[in-house]
Amino acid sequence: MLSYVLRRLAIAIPTLLLVSILVFSLLKFLPGDPAIALAGEERDPAVIEYLRQKYSLDQPLYVQYGKWLAGIVQGDFGLSIRTRLPIGEMIAQKLPVTIQLSVMAMILATLIGIPAGIIAALKRGTAADYGVSIIGLAGLSVPSFWLGIMLILLFAVTLGWFPSGGYVAFIDSPLDNLRHTLLPSLVLGTAAAAIVMRHTRSAMLQVLKQDYVRTARAKGLKERIVVVRHVLRNSLVPVVTMSTLHLGELLSGAVLTEQVFGIPGFGKMIVDGVFSRDYAVVQAVVLCSAALFLLMNLLADIAYVILSPRLRG
Structure with missing residues (x-):
């Protein structure tokens, strides 16, 4: 290893x-x-x-x-031309915000996508399969900025359940932090949930055709045990690696969502840097985003090897 x-x-x-x-x-x-x-x-x-x-x-x-x-x-990203602040300190303030949004988005995507993919695979060719697939396609097709605006109009303006934007640090108020980050996390997690669902469905359909699954059923094992122990366990290998990679994409690509909700994260930082021609900030943010994506890629490779011992060596 x-x-x-x-x-x-x-x-x-x-x-x-x-x-x-x-x-x-x-x-x-x-x-x-x-x-x-x-x-x-x-x-x-x-x-x-x-x-x-x-x-x-x-x-x-x-x-x-x-x-x-x-x-x-040496850990010195230089000074921001616009704010005169050390860029390293700015990154240290902004990056945890985007990490929280991305992690929450992947949690929501996993909680929604994996069960939906299981249902679609086990009910292949039925109305449930088609319905889940249509919803997943819609989740991939809807622009994130439009979905964010619609959620703000519904849950913030009309119902008043959530604030329309802004951010509160978790250490200041955990409840307010959750109220400010739930909607943007849902926006980010919608497309991710559709991707997780499609990968889960595809992986499970391949595993369901394997000989050991037919053998397990021939032994008289309950369908629930066959699905959980034999099918789902082996199907999660590509899903876990894909989710890790997509987390890297979320860390580096939450620009529109943070702009719509006015969240002071990595995405808003790079937009402000571009408009103010603060090239040092843009360079630092892009480089950190690339480093995070490579880190997620490395973690995905490690996870794949852990889940597939035959690849070790």
């Missing part, structure tokens, strides 16, 4: 380095000059030149990249 993890890390580290090069290089081609944007409306040439020297904007790209990467290795 250790050798397998080390091999995966040997692949992940160069991948992350390549991502850092791409992120740093592509952002330099965006229109606009951060020094001019930071200089204010007066745009004094002396101030602009000072800012370029201060943030190394007057040096070659490879020098800028080297300094930026050296700082990241």
Whole structure:
């Protein structure tokens, strides 16, 4: 197992380095000059030149990249041009918010998707199967921003059960934290639940055809025992790995949902950075998102090996 993890890390580290090069290089081609944007409306040439020297904007790209990467290795992401705050502190404040939303979304997706997939597989070709499949297709097709707006209109404006936006830290008020995060988590979890359902159904249909399932039934075991011990257990292998990967996607892709609900998470942080041309913030957020996705990919590989011992070695 250790050798397998080390091999995966040997692949992940160069991948992350390549991502850092791409992120740093592509952002330099965006229109606009951060020094001019930071200089204010007066745009004094002396101030602009000072800012370029201060943030190394007057040096070659490879020098800028080297300094930026050296700082990241030491845990220093630099200062935000817009807020003058250390980017590492901003990430430490914003990232837990997005992690909470993503984890809650995957929990909801698992609680909804796996039972729905089981029903669809066991009732293949029936009205229940078609109904679950149609609902799953709808969950994949509905835009997240539209669903978020509809949930706000229904549960916040009309019924008044939940707040329309904002965020309260869990340590300040656990109940208010849940009330502010449940709707956005449901929005994020809707498409994830549809994906989990479809993978669960597909995996169970494949396992149901296996010889050991027919043997278990021939021995006279109850259908519930056959489904839980033999079918579901073996079907969860691809579902668990897929869910881990999708969690990585949620961590790096909750931009629209956080904007709709006004949640100060990772997604809102990168949007604010783009609009204010705060390239250092954008670079840090994208790089952290890539690192989180690679981490989830590594965890998915490890989970797959744990659940499938035949792959060890």
